[in-house]
Amino acid sequence: MNHLTDEQLSALVDDALEGGARAAAERHLEACADCRGTLAELVAQDRALASTLEHDPGEEYFESFAGRVGDRIRAAGLAGAQAREPGGRGLADWFRVPRKLALVGAVAIVVAGAGIVMLTTREMRVPALREQRIESRAAQEAPTAPSPPGIQPESRSESRPEARSAPQLAAEPVTPLPAAGLAKGTARPQDGSRAKTGIVSREPTVAHDREPRVPTSRAYEVRRNEAGEDVPVGRPDESAYRPLRTMPAPRPAVPGEPVRVQRQRYAEPLGAEKGAEALQIDVRSLPADAGASVSSAGQDAPVAVAKAAREEESKPVAVPIAEQDVPARKELAAPGRVLGLADRADRGPVLQVRGTPEAFDGLPARSRTLAKNAQRLTTVAETIGLAPAWDSAAAGWERLVEDVRGGPLESETRFQVARARFMAWQRAASGKRGARAGQALDGFLAHAPQGAERDSAQTWLARLKK
Amino acid sequence: MKTAPRRSQQLEPGREADLVRAAQAGDQAAFAQIVCHFQRPVHRVAYALTRNASDADDLAQETFVRAYQAIGRFRAGEPLYPWLSRIAVNLTYSLFRRRRRRPETSIEPLVESGRQWASDDDPAERAAESEQHERLAAAFAELSHEHQAVLTLRVVEDLTYDDIARTLGVPVGTVMSRLSRARAELRARFRARTGEGP
Numbered sequence: 001m002n003h004l005t006d007e008q009l010s011a012l013v014d015d016a017l018e019g020g021a022r023a024a025a026e027r028h029l030e031a032c033a034d035c036r037g038t039l040a041e042l043v044a045q046d047r048a049l050a051s052t053l054e055h056d057p058g059e060e061y062f063e064s065f066a067g068r069v070g071d072r073i074r075a076a077g078l079a080g081a082q083a084r085e086p087g088g089r090g091l092a093d094w095f096r097v098p099r100k101l102a103l104v105g106a107v108a109i110v111v112a113g114a115g116i117v118m119l120t121t122r123e124m125r126v127p128a129l130r131e132q133r134i135e136s137r138a139a140q141e142a143p144t145a146p147s148p149p150g151i152q153p154e155s156r157s158e159s160r161p162e163a164r165s166a167p168q169l170a171a172e173p174v175t176p177l178p179a180a181g182l183a184k185g186t187a188r189p190q191d192g193s194r195a196k197t198g199i200v201s202r203e204p205t206v207a208h209d210r211e212p213r214v215p216t217s218r219a220y221e222v223r224r225n226e227a228g229e230d231v232p233v234g235r236p237d238e239s240a241y242r243p244l245r246t247m248p249a250p251r252p253a254v255p256g257e258p259v260r261v262q263r264q265r266y267a268e269p270l271g272a273e274k275g276a277e278a279l280q281i282d283v284r285s286l287p288a289d290a291g292a293s294v295s296s297a298g299q300d301a302p303v304a305v306a307k308a309a310r311e312e313e314s315k316p317v318a319v320p321i322a323e324q325d326v327p328a329r330k331e332l333a334a335p336g337r338v339l340g341l342a343d344r345a346d347r348g349p350v351l352q353v354r355g356t357p358e359a360f361d362g363l364p365a366r367s368r369t370l371a372k373n374a375q376r377l378t379t380v381a382e383t384i385g386l387a388p389a390w391d392s393a394a395a396g397w398e399r400l401v402e403d404v405r406g407g408p409l410e411s412e413t414r415f416q417v418a419r420a421r422f423m424a425w426q427r428a429a430s431g432k433r434g435a436r437a438g439q440a441l442d443g444f445l446a447h448a449p450q451g452a453e454r455d456s457a458q459t460w461l462a463r464l465k466k
Numbered sequence: 467m468k469t470a471p472r473r474s475q476q477l478e479p480g481r482e483a484d485l486v487r488a489a490q491a492g493d494q495a496a497f498a499q500i501v502c503h504f505q506r507p508v509h510r511v512a513y514a515l516t517r518n519a520s521d522a523d524d525l526a527q528e529t530f531v532r533a534y535q536a537i538g539r540f541r542a543g544e545p546l547y548p549w550l551s552r553i554a555v556n557l558t559y560s561l562f563r564r565r566r567r568r569p570e571t572s573i574e575p576l577v578e579s580g581r582q583w584a585s586d587d588d589p590a591e592r593a594a595e596s597e598q599h600e601r602l603a604a605a606f607a608e609l610s611h612e613h614q615a616v617l618t619l620r621v622v623e624d625l626t627y628d629d630i631a632r633t634l635g636v637p638v639g640t641v642m643s644r645l646s647r648a649r650a651e652l653r654a655r656f657r658a659r660t661g662e663g664p
Binding site for chain 2: 005006007009010011013014016041042045046048049050051052053054055057061062065066068069070072073076395398399401402436
């Protein structure tokens with residue numbers, strides 16, 4: 001006896017067999033206990049699966065759902081498809097559709113590769129130029145010491161141009177360049193001059209009496225003006241060859257006086273923990289009233305104006321780096337941020353986040369696990385400070401929201417969600433992140449008690465809207 | 467093939483098309499009505515595929531955001547729900563792909579049983595049934611995404627074969643064969659866990 005196939009049984013479950021196929025299947029079922037049993041199992045399995053996969057978040061959830069969708073649409077600044085011109089697709093579409101984005105990336109790679117090949121090829125042509133025009137031009141400007149009779153000119157270094165004779169150079173052709181190739185320069189040839197161009201190479205150490213203009217070891221094109229001088233064709237990137245200026249040594253710091261520091265430099269975060277953005281230290285001019293103790297060690301111990309990360313507009317506090325002043329560090333940490341980057345130098349920074357694990361001890365095991373996981377993700381995010389890490393942290397806290405809804409930890413959890421969403425948006429702003437942050441902040445502020453957390457959330461929301 | 471849906475995701479005849487046309491003309495209130503009508507089924511699909519309340523919330527909202535962006539290209543008169551559920555399914559696939567590339571958490575997979583229990587259930591019976599549901603959810607999570615999707619649309623959403631075909635963008639025959647394989651594989655995996663059928 002041939003049993004019913006999986007497809008027949010599945011169709012029977014869905015009551016999708018018709019006509020003769022159905023009649024034949026029913027006849028088989030009357031005679032086959034195995035197939036009857038299998039069919040009964042499949043029907044029971046469907047029922048159980050429907051029950052298992054269903055989840056009703058409740059009326060309250062759906063009452064505000066449309067509003068949240070609207071917020072997200074508004075935050076993303078979407079106009080809706082109805083506002084589009086038929087067939088009118090902007091450049092932005094290429095960056096929204098993954099396939100098109102991949103195509104754009106492929107084109108960019110090809111272009112970049114071609115550019116690299118071109119650059120490499122140009123560099124490789126230099127030796128060939130040396131053999132021909134470089135030699136000739138270098139020799140042209142050299143003292144007219146004729147070669148000894150019988151000696152043929154060979155490939156030489158341009159630092160010995162005396163080996164070539166002037167009559168030989170006069171016979172060599174020079175390649176004219178199109179006028180379009182000329183760029184602004186200090187020694188631009190006069191209009192109407194019958195200028196010709198050539199290639200000259202100079203070593204940076206070769207002192208030339210007349211033309212110390214572009215000290216470079218690279219060959220560059222020149223054009224001869226009426227006065228018989230070689231002037232560079234195009235605009236040499238002087239900044240690329242300019243010798244580095246030595247930075248003036250800072251004046252020794254004097255207590256009570258402002259300290260001037262060159263531009264912006266980044267000092268090591270307190271505790272010498274690189275990458276800990278919670279204490280992004282910015283060395284700038286020291287406010288006279290910052291109350292810092294100025295080290296007399298001068299540039300070895302610069303005075304840092306430490307400020308908390310961008311989202312925390314805390315008052316700048318002067319911190320002498322060398323002393324690693326711990327109280328100052330605590331002052332930097334706003335509520336909800338990393339507290340105290342380390343007092344234990346041997347074990348690295350101590351990272352503490354709000355909402356200690358003990359606060360969630362009263363919850364069921366699954367919720368405790370979720371809380372612990374969310375805290376771990378938050379710690380990671382605070383350590384590395386990248387937007388995806390904050391996204392993960394926010395997702396971690398969001399998983400906990402359902403479990404603590406209506407309880408004393410709901411506000412705390414929602415604050416963590418809002419903070420993580422806002423941090424993610426701040427690290428790498430996007431419409432989606434902005435919408436999520438706005439939604440999370442609204443969710444927290446809807447039931448948040450008065451206090452520092454509420455103030456922070458309002459500040460963040462204002463910044464988000466701005 | 468005729469398959470009768472147990473649930474009704476459609477609005478009254480003509481009403482759905484009117485709302486779609488109004489939304490295409492820029493009527494935000496009409497789009498809000500579409501959201502209100504379809505929010506539950508879209509959320510059901512999202513939750514069934516992710517088994518995670520947070521992900522389901524995010525996916526359901528994002529589904530309507532995408533629908534808002536693209537509703538100008540939707541042909542009024544066609545059933546709206548298969549189109550919405552297709553967006554939801556595709557977003558879920560994208561989420562799975564991202565997760566595979568960049569795992570976010572060590573709690574993986576996070577299976578939340580959505581079973582709601584009455585307070586007067588017998589605790590022993592409740593525990594046994596809960597265990598069965600957890601095993602079934604775990605077996606379901608082991609299926610391929612295509613099999614999960616087709617089972618969700620048929621078993622949870624009770625869509626017809628035609629609507630499932632529209633949603634997944636495959637022929638009806640493929641829906642039938644995929645559904646039968648998904649059921650058979652789920653049964654086998656569940657039996658492997660328990661030694662019996664559900």
